[in-house]
Amino acid sequence: MVVAGALSGGIGGVVISEKSVVRRRCLGAQNVIRNVNVNRVDIRSRRLRFDNVVRGCGLISDHEALDCDMGGSKLEERLAETRDRLVNGSVDEPIELSDVIRPPSVQTELVLLALPAIAGQAIEPLAQLMETAYIGRLGALELASAGVSISIFNIVSKVFNIPLLSVATSFVAEDIAKHAESESDLEERRQLPSVSTALVLSIGIGIIEGTALYFGAGTFLNLMGISSASSMRVPAQRFLQLRALGAPAVVLSLAIQGVFRGFKDTKTPVFCLGLGNLAAVFFFPILMYGFGLGVTGAAISSIASQYIVTFAMIWYLNKKTVLKLPQMKDLQFAGYLKSGGFLLGRTLAAVATVTLSTSMAARQGPIAMAAHQICLQVWLSSSLLADAQASAGQALIASSFSQGNYSRVKEITYYALKTGLITGVSLAIILGLSFSTLATLFTNDAEVLRIVRSGVLFVSASQPITALAYIYDGLHYGVSDFKFAACSMMLVGAMSSAFLLYAPAVFGLAGVWAGLTLFMGMRALSGYIRLADQNGPWRFLQEIPKTEIAVSQ
Template identity: 30%
Template structure:
């Protein structure tokens, strides 16, 4: 045996663990955006106005998940450290309190959303017909908010204890039923865009019910503990600000596209949903890294955590490159799956080639998000992402509206945003200051 063989064995074992966790995580992460792609394709055949309405409504609903990421990512980070320290019951208890937080917050969002759906849709949409379509979809879809947040909490604690298979079954069950239901309601029963919203709520209700059942089966106390919920909110501030930075970018992009033309916002919706789908695909490595890095730090194994970090960055680069090649080859055919509108198809190439070229960069960025979140380094991520949004994305996107750059300007802003984020993440990784040991950071 060569002197380097033990290190090679450790590296191979780590990589196998990473892939073993990443594969079912990929199914969970891909299920929702894949369903949204099906939803987009179904609605796209209603015409440009319903497609634009779905774009505006969906980006508003996405704020809920993005602003509440601490329910999934924050819960995973804390549960993974406890699991690594051999405290599984305490790790599951994190899931109980996160579920209560999700249910309470979700009900509040339903009430607030019904009141604010109209003003928000009119603010984002550049056309009265698009705004009306978005409001109708959003008022129905908002009833799924509590279930979305309960599902996020369930994913969080299960990832922390490295149980990736049950979440995959739960999410796929809900989304598969709704994927069949969506075209039936939209086209078969003639409910149009409203049918899409109803199908969304059905998916979320089924998945949330399965996660609650799993939590009950663990046998831990299920009563809400206000002090424990307040402790969980420690990471919430940083992750909410992180989410606000993302959503300021995504909402600005949709709003600018909507003010360019109905065709532009329709094209942006298709390419952006593909982008989000692939982002979630690449996030599978991030979820696996988050669970493994958190467990390694909880077990006080800093060397393993650092080794994992560089391995996941390399895997992200490789997978992102492969995806870029695949979607470059599909440029002439895939857009036609989502719409037959000639004006939307004519706009799409202005965003498509940015989307293709950014895949390797996104692969590294999304993978390292998981490493830093697993380490509980949300404060650094918050600051770096806010800087990337303020200095990169937002100035370019809003300049594109006044200067007439169209979708090219929007996607140039996204490119700059990702490049700044990648640079700051790699600098943090090299510093080693993220690898803090212990069951609780």
């Protein structure tokens, strides 16, 4: 099919057809023409290249090409003549513009981004399992005290660090897209305000977080019900204070992960995380058993791992962007704090709802609580797949949306939702068939296993809903719709919490699981309503604006 288009150098009116070889050569000629006009001094160094590509395009004959050796003025005359012929559309072998500007397929980009992200999501939980296994060999008291401290550290980290990661991904992707529009050399390292702001904020938050965990360890343990009279109090407080020293590294590494996602690079963080956690696995037995440090050795190993990850990420980030102290006027504190504030409220609402579900399950008794914990961990672990897909979609949408490429955003959106639904259905089938057997890996207690098997419906049937909820979150982050993401989560969390306060008293543990399913279902529903809203940021899904910048694929 023949269409009309304009060459990237400003030459228009050229008829286009499928001749890929000729297309590449003609583009080379066009680039030479532009470069010669810009820099006359470089004419002779480009003469041979022009000779080959222009002759290959059929614009001048072999004999005419030899005339280029006669001198700069003769060459300039020939270049002007060739440019006029291109402008007038007299090229014998036209070029297909769609092949020139066509970006990588959405499917390819999503898969290439999601697969490493999935690996990255799995590495840290596996390392924590290894840490738990090593500590468990020291005794029940050590395992219980370390478990409480790790839970506190993870909750604080999730509440304050995840918002920074999500905001950094969107802001960096938008920043890169804006620079791509204004600068021709896309490979040149430059200092990006979004990156500098993320790093400065993460360092500040990390120091504050570490200080709060170190000096407030006793207060946090009191909130968890570990009184000063408990045998777990002293070892738990010591372990938490040691882990607090690694808080700055954890916050900084998460922020840099968000930056790498903004660069559409999910492979580098996986390598760095793998390197650091492999070091931790190496340090655990040496420090804990070889040097006899026990739980303290486990904490030191984790801290060393966190700083190894952070320094490795900084090393690789320096290859992508210029890292230096930014000027205060270049920092984007207002945008980060505003969007991060919204996501902080959103994260608090989500954590509060899940924590409430655990509290209500605990009131059903120790056996019911043990069964709930198994179901909850499997449920949360399986959601990492959808979360990785959501982060990949967020990075792609943020880049295309900031450029006004609404057709590509629409394509990414529909494909992300489709793959998310497929992932959810696949997980539902797999868990539905294997969950009863999988539960035996966690416990051999017959009564606990009986209750766990009754939770198969919750764990498996809710997977498609859970996957869509995570995908919708990633889509909203991609268009920087953080305010809606926060407000909707607070509303959904409040409604789900109200249900969780009363349903377990009537339905028991099934009421807890129904409350969590309701929580994810309303998240998915609110995401769908936002996409269908013709007055929101997704209004282009109904109709592509005429002012769209990109060419529809």
